[in-house]
Amino acid sequence: MDLHVLTLPGDGIGTEVTAEAVRVLRHAANKFGHKLTLTEGLLGGVAIHKTGTPFPAATEALALEADATLMGAVGLPEFDNAPPERRPEKGLLGIRKTLGVYANLRPVRAYEALIESSPLKNHLVRGTDMIIVRELTGGIYYGTPRGITGEGAEARAVNTMTYTRPEIERVTRMAFELASKRRRKVSSVDKSNVLENSQLWRKVVVEISAEYPGIELEHILVDNCAMQLVLNPRRFDVVLTENMFGDILSDEGAVLAGSIGMLPSASIGARRPNGAWVGLYEPVHGSAPDIAGQNKANPLGAIGSVAALFEYSFGLLEEAAAVNKAMEAVLNNGRVTADLKPSGTPATTSQVGEAVCEAIG
Numbered sequence: 001m002d003l004h005v006l007t008l009p010g011d012g013i014g015t016e017v018t019a020e021a022v023r024v025l026r027h028a029a030n031k032f033g034h035k036l037t038l039t040e041g042l043l044g045g046v047a048i049h050k051t052g053t054p055f056p057a058a059t060e061a062l063a064l065e066a067d068a069t070l071m072g073a074v075g076l077p078e079f080d081n082a083p084p085e086r087r088p089e090k091g092l093l094g095i096r097k098t099l100g101v102y103a104n105l106r107p108v109r110a111y112e113a114l115i116e117s118s119p120l121k122n123h124l125v126r127g128t129d130m131i132i133v134r135e136l137t138g139g140i141y142y143g144t145p146r147g148i149t150g151e152g153a154e155a156r157a158v159n160t161m162t163y164t165r166p167e168i169e170r171v172t173r174m175a176f177e178l179a180s181k182r183r184r185k186v187s188s189v190d191k192s193n194v195l196e197n198s199q200l201w202r203k204v205v206v207e208i209s210a211e212y213p214g215i216e217l218e219h220i221l222v223d224n225c226a227m228q229l230v231l232n233p234r235r236f237d238v239v240l241t242e243n244m245f246g247d248i249l250s251d252e253g254a255v256l257a258g259s260i261g262m263l264p265s266a267s268i269g270a271r272r273p274n275g276a277w278v279g280l281y282e283p284v285h286g287s288a289p290d291i292a293g294q295n296k297a298n299p300l301g302a303i304g305s306v307a308a309l310f311e312y313s314f315g316l317l318e319e320a321a322a323v324n325k326a327m328e329a330v331l332n333n334g335r336v337t338a339d340l341k342p343s344g345t346p347a348t349t350s351q352v353g354e355a356v357c358e359a360i361g
């Protein structure tokens with residue numbers, strides 16, 4: 001298969017972890033006989049330095065040409081007080097908008113080797129393997145009217161939670177399609193006992209579920225879901241939720257896995273004519289200026305994002321599984337970076353990348 005991937009390493013440890021993700025991508029593509037074409041673009045602080053803008057037109061053009069985009073992280077302390085259009089993070093919003101990615105997918109897995117780093121008791125977290133599907137472009141973060149009016153005792157603030165049927169339909173279909181390749185269960189999260197918005201959400205989810213016989217659907221209120229995530233995380237397979245609930249629940253899910261350096265993510269848009277999803281893949285963490293340039297960042301979140309790229313943008317499940325299995329082997333061997341607190345000398349970022357390639361074989 002021809003794989004055309006754009007890399008946007010960005011700033012700080014973004015460049016270091018992306019180098020290892022690319023090492024693994026090249027290795028796996030080669031092993032499985034794919035033709036890989038890599039292009040590289042500027043995004044974030046590095047783009048501001050070189051072109052004056054965090055999301056240059058050349059990067060936008062490269063993103064539209066590629067089959068999938070692999071990002072590192074953006075953000076440099078020197079821009080912390082810059083105006084919004086000159087902030088590296090503006091580049092992130094730009095690329096997400098260009099690609100039209102409307103669903104954020106965050107896998108949450110409890111790796112056996114990291115079970116002690118979870119804040120939950122081992123018996124609760126062991127075996128956890130879920131994916132949170134968060135609607136990314138609708139809901140209260142975007143709805144209008146919004147704003148603050150009046151002063152003092154007259155002050156009033158408004159936000160509006162809006163969803164349209166098509167917005168709910170497309171993200172629901174994505175959740176069901178993911179579930180059809182997993183353990184065939186969707187937990188749809190809402191607050192339909194209070195919000196009309198959630199009542200529409202539930203109604204549409206039920207209707208779409210009829211297109212997917214054989215996949216179990218449960219509805220769970222968001223407050224109960226927050227509780228179940230820590231009481232019984234194993235009960236979840238695919239968690240489907242709107243933007244703000246997903247923002248909150250996915251961070252709660254994230255802590256189940258141990259270090260932030262471990263967490264991959266995928267933001268997915270429309271399907272291309274060949275059936276693959278448009279996708280933007282990145283670790284959840286930021287540019288970590290405190291450890292940048294020291295070859296000690298954990299690259300497993302970025303490498304896990306390569307597994308997601310294989311799976312969602314190319315439908316290459318065997319390749320994705322090989323990367324995930326290799327990561328698990330590396331964790332089990334203890335060749336991990338300092339954030340995972342290995343018993344011996346911590347591995348460097350590049351040693352972890354090399355170890356994952358070796359484990360792929």
Ligand code: NAD
Nearest residue numbers: 073074075076261284285286287288289290291297298339
């Ligand atoms: P951060 O994720 O960069 O770092 C938080 C803490 O986690 C730091 O102590 C860091 O050393 C550690 N850490 C993060 N990733 C790690 C890894 N792979 N291995 C080991 N340790 C790791 O968050 P922050 O410090 O709040 O933000 C730093 C910059 O990154 C800011 O400019 C922020 O705006 C930006 N940021 C970007 C993204 C993104 O590009 N998607 C996301 C979050 C933050």
